[in-house]
Amino acid sequence: MSLVAEGLACGRGGHALAADIAIALAPGQGLLLRGPNGAGKSTLLLTLAGLLPPLAGSIRYAGHDAEAGPALHYCGHRNGVRARLGVAQTLDFWAGLNGRTGLSIAAALEEVGLAGAAGLDAGYLSAGQQRRLALARLLVTRRPLWLLDEPSAALDTAGQALLARLLADHLARNGLAVIATHDAIAVPDLSVLTLGEAA
Numbered sequence: 001m002s003l004v005a006e007g008l009a010c011g012r013g014g015h016a017l018a019a020d021i022a023i024a025l026a027p028g029q030g031l032l033l034r035g036p037n038g039a040g041k042s043t044l045l046l047t048l049a050g051l052l053p054p055l056a057g058s059i060r061y062a063g064h065d066a067e068a069g070p071a072l073h074y075c076g077h078r079n080g081v082r083a084r085l086g087v088a089q090t091l092d093f094w095a096g097l098n099g100r101t102g103l104s105i106a107a108a109l110e111e112v113g114l115a116g117a118a119g120l121d122a123g124y125l126s127a128g129q130q131r132r133l134a135l136a137r138l139l140v141t142r143r144p145l146w147l148l149d150e151p152s153a154a155l156d157t158a159g160q161a162l163l164a165r166l167l168a169d170h171l172a173r174n175g176l177a178v179i180a181t182h183d184a185i186a187v188p189d190l191s192v193l194t195l196g197e198a199a
């Protein structure tokens with residue numbers, strides 16, 4: 001699959017935060033969104049996800065087989081974790097909702113370093129562990145495009161290395177990714193789009 005956005009403007013309440021955006025991502029390519037607080041990075045991700053309408057321009061996802069399911073994962077600031085639901089149950093819920101097209105629940109928890117916490121209520125996880133659980137959702141359902149908003153928030157050094165590895169593996173499988181972040185992401189050859197100063 002490839003992603004092409006042309007002449008794209010995005011904003012809130014009809015007020016444009018970023019305009020004239022051009023994005024072209026081929027299979028295996030990733031894009032970092034940079035820019036100060038309020039520049040519109042989250043707004044652009046929501047627009048690419050189809051959760052906000054573009055104010056101008058077009059977004060095309062070419063070469064995706066709709067019968068294979070939705071093209072993208074949107075992973076926002078919130079982890080989507082319910083305190084009283086177990087860790088494995090949480091992931092099982094998401095896999096049931098989104099499709100069991102990736103790793104098993106056990107394998108995904110192992111991958112993100114949460115195998116030992118599988119039976120705990122998710123509310124007992126630390127902030128970084130909850131973020132790891134949110135990232136595990138990307139693994140139990142395979143989708144070609146990952147839209148990630150501050151994915152490294154609360155992750156320790158090992159968690160950031162894990163995130164980089166998951167991203168590199170995803171891109172190596174011809175996936176695509178757009179990542180809004182203030183942090184360094186140790187994945188080679190990511191392109192960068194910097195949005196302007198906050199109003």
Ligand SMILES: Nc1ncnc2c1ncn2[C@@H]1O[C@H](COP(=O)(O)OP(=O)(O)OP(=O)(O)O)[C@@H](O)[C@H]1O
Binds near residue numbers: 012039
């Ligand atoms: N529902 C809304 N109505 C009006 N303005 C909004 C709404 N939601 C967000 N905004 C404004 O849009 C601007 C862009 O917000 P956005 O979250 O896209 O920025 P960001 O670049 O992701 O910032 P950060 O680096 O802090 O995450 C902010 O000034 C914010 O206050």
